[in-house]
Amino acid sequence: MINIKELPNGIRIVHQEITHTRLVHCGFILNIGSRDETKEQEGLAHFWEHMAFKGTKRRKTFHILNRLESLGGELNAYTTKEKICFYASTLKDHYPKAAELLFDITFNSTFPEKQIEKERQVILEEMAMYRDSPDDSIQDELDTLVFENHALGRNILGSEETVASFTQNDFFHFIGTHLDTAHLIFSVVGNISFRKALKQIEPLLAQIQAKKSLYVRSNFQHYQPKTKVVSREVTQSLCAMGRPTFSLHDPNRFKLFLLNNILGGPSMNSRLNLALREKHGLVYSIESSYQPFSDTGFFGIYFGTENKTLEKAKRLVLKEMTNLRNKKMGTLQLHMAKEQVIGQMAMAEENYAGLMLVYGKSLLDHGKIDSLDNIFDLIRDTQAEELQEIAQQVFDPTQLTTLTYLPH
Numbered sequence: 001m002i003n004i005k006e007l008p009n010g011i012r013i014v015h016q017e018i019t020h021t022r023l024v025h026c027g028f029i030l031n032i033g034s035r036d037e038t039k040e041q042e043g044l045a046h047f048w049e050h051m052a053f054k055g056t057k058r059r060k061t062f063h064i065l066n067r068l069e070s071l072g073g074e075l076n077a078y079t080t081k082e083k084i085c086f087y088a089s090t091l092k093d094h095y096p097k098a099a100e101l102l103f104d105i106t107f108n109s110t111f112p113e114k115q116i117e118k119e120r121q122v123i124l125e126e127m128a129m130y131r132d133s134p135d136d137s138i139q140d141e142l143d144t145l146v147f148e149n150h151a152l153g154r155n156i157l158g159s160e161e162t163v164a165s166f167t168q169n170d171f172f173h174f175i176g177t178h179l180d181t182a183h184l185i186f187s188v189v190g191n192i193s194f195r196k197a198l199k200q201i202e203p204l205l206a207q208i209q210a211k212k213s214l215y216v217r218s219n220f221q222h223y224q225p226k227t228k229v230v231s232r233e234v235t236q237s238l239c240a241m242g243r244p245t246f247s248l249h250d251p252n253r254f255k256l257f258l259l260n261n262i263l264g265g266p267s268m269n270s271r272l273n274l275a276l277r278e279k280h281g282l283v284y285s286i287e288s289s290y291q292p293f294s295d296t297g298f299f300g301i302y303f304g305t306e307n308k309t310l311e312k313a314k315r316l317v318l319k320e321m322t323n324l325r326n327k328k329m330g331t332l333q334l335h336m337a338k339e340q341v342i343g344q345m346a347m348a349e350e351n352y353a354g355l356m357l358v359y360g361k362s363l364l365d366h367g368k369i370d371s372l373d374n375i376f377d378l379i380r381d382t383q384a385e386e387l388q389e390i391a392q393q394v395f396d397p398t399q400l401t402t403l404t405y406l407p408h
Contacts, residue, residue, distance in 0.1 A: 002359070002369055003194045005202075009210040010182035013201065014359045014369065015194045018352055024095040024190030025353040026197075027087025028106045029360030031183035035081045035151040035293075036217065037174075040165075043158015044174050046079040047123060047166055052086060053077070054115035056108040061115065067101050068094065075101065079156055082293060083361060089353050092191040096200045099186075103204045111171045120163060127157050134234050134405055139302060142240040142403045145228060146298065150220050180213035187360035189352050219295040220244065229404045237310040238405040241317070242300035245394050248292040248365050252390055254378045256290055256299070259387050259394070261341045263324060264288025264301060269340075271320045276303065282313045294365065299394055307407060314402075321395035329384045342376050 003015040034045050053075075054061050068075045073090030075098075086106050088098040130136055140155050147153030157163075186205065188197045223244050232238075246253045264272040264287050276283045286303035305313045329337070349355055349372060362369045 011184050011205050013186045015188045015197050021191050024092045024192050025089045025356040026188040029185045030084045031364045032084050032178045033080050033082040034156040042154050042162045046156050049077045049079045050119050051111050052105040052109050055110050055112045056104045099201045111168045138238050138240045142242050145226050145401050181211045185360040185363050187356045189356035226401045232405040234407050236304040237307045238304045240302050240403045241400045243399050245297040245299045255382050260290040262337045275316050282309050324391040328388050334384050
């Protein structure tokens with residue numbers, strides 16, 4: 001059973017008790033991400049994620065890092081284009097400490113100037129490491145091409161210039177501008193009752209005054225497909241293809257999720273893997289992905305191959321996409337594809353830390369949490385004609401942006 005409670009200040013708490021585990025997973029999910037930065041603020045949300053561990057009104061860095069780690073627990077955070085998450089996993093007896101610590105770093109960070117200077121260097125090293133990993137950088141550079149002149153196309157890490165410029169006041173201003181208590185979730189999944197979960201966190205959250213942000217996200221519009229070739233210090237040729245597609249609120253998103261799984265999902269029997277790796281031996285790995293955002297979405301394909309086989313690999317990718325556009329899937333083939341993705345989702349549900357984050361994000365994005373059974377029903381009800389229609393729209397080769405890294 002999933003429990004949801006909204007406090008007078010607008011903050012919502014979502015909870016599910018799982019009795020056959022020793023652990024509790026909990027975290028704050030905020031509807032603030034890198035797309036909410038101005039160009040001058042590029043990288044500030046990610047920098048905030050780092051700085052949350054560097055000092056609060058009550059604690060210094062060591063006390064924050066040692067609070068749960070010394071008990072065998074884990075404290076972590078991440079930033080995406082639309083979310084910042086601070087979360088923890090711990091034995092159920094230590095949940096009160098985890099909840100209080102997460103509250104402290106989320107709402108009471110002080111952003112000490114000395115720590116800003118130290119962490120600035122850490123992030124610059126992170127950026128250098130990222131530049132040395134072309135598999136990562138090609139995906140981010142494709143975002144920049146697809147979402148040109150829009151915040152969704154900016155790098156989450158920021159640039160060397162912006163990261164070098166941030167001061168303590170920049171953090172306080174960014175949080176003050178974007179924090180909205182109605183768009184903030186505390187999520188708990190694990191071996192703890194709803195009553196006990198509330199007993200610890202509710203008095204803390206009650207201290208937070210209701211706050212309404214006047215900030216409004218700028219929607220992405222005016223996509224134009226592009227082609228770009230870059231010379232890089234790589235041993236393989238790397239290729240990335242992508243385009244905007246369905247948003248979080250589009251009813252076709254689950255159908256595209258199924259279609260993407262058929263084309264290039266994580267399983268070894270995806271069409272792209274069978275065609276490029278198993279049949280022709282052109283790649284070690286190839287994948288396609290679908291990521292929905294609040295106003296648009298992103299579909300992409302990534303692979304690496306020898307320079308001499310690059311054009312053949314591209315042709316095979318487009319051939320598999322064309323097959324899905326032109327040929328309706330058979331009844332048995334579609335049934336097996338549905339059961340495969342349902343099985344993958346069922347296994348993902350066993351990851352309770354991930355489930356905790358999924359609940360928080362779903363409540364933020366949709367104001368509710370769909371049961372897995374409802375999602376399974378939507379997938380099972382999908383018809384072959386519907387998938388073909390979506391493939392004809394999303395897999396249109398004339399609408400794909402292509403980025404290629406060639407070896408020097």
